Structure formats: C-alpha cells, structure tokens
Amino acid sequence: MERIPILKMGPFLLVTIQIDLYDRLALTLENDLINMVSQTGARGVLIDISAVSIVDSFMGRILGNIASMSRIMDAETVVVGMQPAVAITLVELGLTLQGVHTALNVEKGMELLNTKLGDNLGPDDEEEEDQDDRND
Amino acid sequence: MIVMTKDTMDIAREQDVVPFRNRVREFSTRIGMSLVNQTKLITAASELVRNMLKYASGGKVILEIISQNAKTGVRLTFKDEGPGIADIALAMRDGYSTGRSLGLGLPGAKRLVNEFDLKSTPGEGTTVTVIHWKHGR
Numbered sequence: 001m002e003r004i005p006i007l008k009m010g011p012f013l014l015v016t017i018q019i020d021l022y023d024r025l026a027l028t029l030e031n032d033l034i035n036m037v038s039q040t041g042a043r044g045v046l047i048d049i050s051a052v053s054i055v056d057s058f059m060g061r062i063l064g065n066i067a068s069m070s071r072i073m074d075a076e077t078v079v080v081g082m083q084p085a086v087a088i089t090l091v092e093l094g095l096t097l098q099g100v101h102t103a104l105n106v107e108k109g110m111e112l113l114n115t116k117l118g119d120n121l122g123p124d125d126e127e128e129e130d131q132d133d134r135n136d
Numbered sequence: 137m138i139v140m141t142k143d144t145m146d147i148a149r150e151q152d153v154v155p156f157r158n159r160v161r162e163f164s165t166r167i168g169m170s171l172v173n174q175t176k177l178i179t180a181a182s183e184l185v186r187n188m189l190k191y192a193s194g195g196k197v198i199l200e201i202i203s204q205n206a207k208t209g210v211r212l213t214f215k216d217e218g219p220g221i222a223d224i225a226l227a228m229r230d231g232y233s234t235g236r237s238l239g240l241g242l243p244g245a246k247r248l249v250n251e252f253d254l255k256s257t258p259g260e261g262t263t264v265t266v267i268h269w270k271h272g273r
Contacts, residue, residue, distance in 0.1 A: 020154050020157065022150055022151060022153055022154050023150050023153075024150065053175065053178075054157060054175065054178050054179055054182060055179070056179050056182040056183055056186070057183060057237065057238050057240040057241060057244060058182075058186060058237070060238075061237070061238055083175075084172075085171045085172045085174075085175035086175060088172055088175070088176075089172070089175045089176050089179045089248065092176065092244075092247050092248055093179060093183075093240055093244035093245075093247065093248060094230060094240045094243070094244050094247070095238070095240060095244070
C-alpha cells in the first residue's frame with residue numbers, strides 16, 4: 001500500500017507531500033502521524049505542502065485534524081509552503097485552517113517550531129531568534 | 137453557446153477523483169486559464185465529485201470547453217442518480233451537512249466558480265452544472 005514517508009528530525013517529525021492526495025492516503029497519513037507522535041514523543045510536526053496543487057475541504061479537514069490531535073498529544077503542527085493559488089482558493093472556499101500554524105517555507109517553519117519549543121522550556125538556547133519572523 | 141470539446145468520465149470509486157481532477161486541469165490549461173482560476177475550478181470540481189461519491193455512490197461528469205459571446209470557458213456537468221436533495225436552500229448553506237463533513241462543499245464550490253446551477257429531484261438524482269470562464273469572470 002502506498003504511504004507518505006515521515007522523517008524524524010530531533011524532536012520534530014517532517015512530512016513532505018509530493019503528490020496529490022486521495023482520501024485513503026490522507027487518512028493513512030493522519031493515522032501514521034499520530035502514531036509516530038505517540039511513539040517518538042515528538043514535540044512538533046512540520047508538513048510541507050509546496051508540491052500540493054489542490055487542497056479541498058476534505059484535505060483541509062485532515063490538516064486540521066492532525067493539528068488538533070497532535071496538540072492533545074503535546075506537539076505543535078506547522079503547515080509550510082502553501083502555493084499562493086491554493087491560499088486564495090482556500091479562503092474563498094471558506095476554509096481558514098483554524099488552529100493550524102503556517103509558515104512560508106520549511107526553514108521558517110522549523111524556526112517557528114523551535115520558538116514554540118523554546119517558549120515551553122524557558123528562554124535558554126534560542127537567543128539569536130529573529131523576532132521579525134514571527135508568523136502569527 | 138458553442139461546445140468545442142466534450143468528454144465524459146464515469147466516477148465510481150475514490151481512485152477516480154485524481155484522474156478526474158487531472159482531466160479538468162488539462163481542459164483549463166488548453167484554453168489558457170490562469171493558475172489561480174484553474175485551482176479554483178479544480179477545487180470546486182473536487183468538492184462536487186466528492187459529494188457525488190459520498191451521497192450517490194458515484195455518477196458521471198461531462199467536461200466541455202465552451203464559447204459564448206467571445207468568452208471561452210470550461211463547463212462541468214455532474215450527474216448522479218442518488219437520493220437527491222430534499223431542501224436545496226438548506227444544502228447550500230455554509231456549515232450544513234447531513235454527513236460528517238464541514239458542510240463547505242456546495243456553498244464553497246459555488247463561490248469558487250463563475251456560474252453554478254443545481255437541479256435535484258428527491259428519489260431521482262442531482263445534476264450540478266458549473267462554468268468557469270478563462271479570465272474568471
């Protein structure tokens with residue numbers, strides 16, 4: 001069965017969606033990610049959708065679900081790399097992805113996750129963080 | 137109105153959705169539709185085809201390139217023989233769903249395309265027709 005690979009990078013999980021998802025694949029990803037968060041104790045999930053050309057309400061709901069489920073398990077979710085056309089379409093569709101953090105690209109997404117993790121641990125090793133890059 | 141190209145696709149399974157979306161993309165690229173307008177049309181098509189699978193366990197879609205008053209566009213007609221929609225006004229309302237979804241499918245799809253028409257007879261089926269013009273208006 002086809003699956004989207006999930007990479008572990010330090011305290012974070014990294015997912016790059018390279019193909020247009022059909023429903024079962026999206027549901028499998030949701031399931032795999034939550035299991036991985038539980039097994040690894042990951043503190044953040046980064047989902048790169050820069051190669052995704054269509055996000056409909058189903059796909060939007062899956063992203064929202066992943067974010068809420070991860071939060072309950074003490075991990076933050078950041079969705080990065082959304083194409084401008086996809087963002088325009090999502091807003092007109094009426095889907096605002098509430099509760100899902102977003103960042104322009106993987107680098108900024110990682111920064112955001114690090115900041116969030118740093119906030120929780122207390123300010124010790126994230127001093128050089130550029131405050132202008134905050135995304136929300 | 138002149139129909140320049142016409143094609144029909146049967147939608148019976150979830151796996152038919154991605155090839156169908158690709159076909160819609162092909163039609164909109166052929167008339168030179170911009171990326172944003174393409175994305176809107178394909179997203180609307182995706183919502184409608186998903187409804188068809190969910191509520192009527194499939195149906196068929198007619199894809200056409202049409203021309204009217206010097207405008208070119210893509211017309212999609214979704215036909216199913218499902219249970220039909222009892223209250224269309226209610227079904228078109230944001231956030232209303234008889235399934236477990238967000239209830240954005242129909243009203244969202246309507247917002248994304250230039251022309252939207254829904255006809256339904258309970259017990260016989262539903263036909264949704266959408267048109268999106270090349271320049272998005």
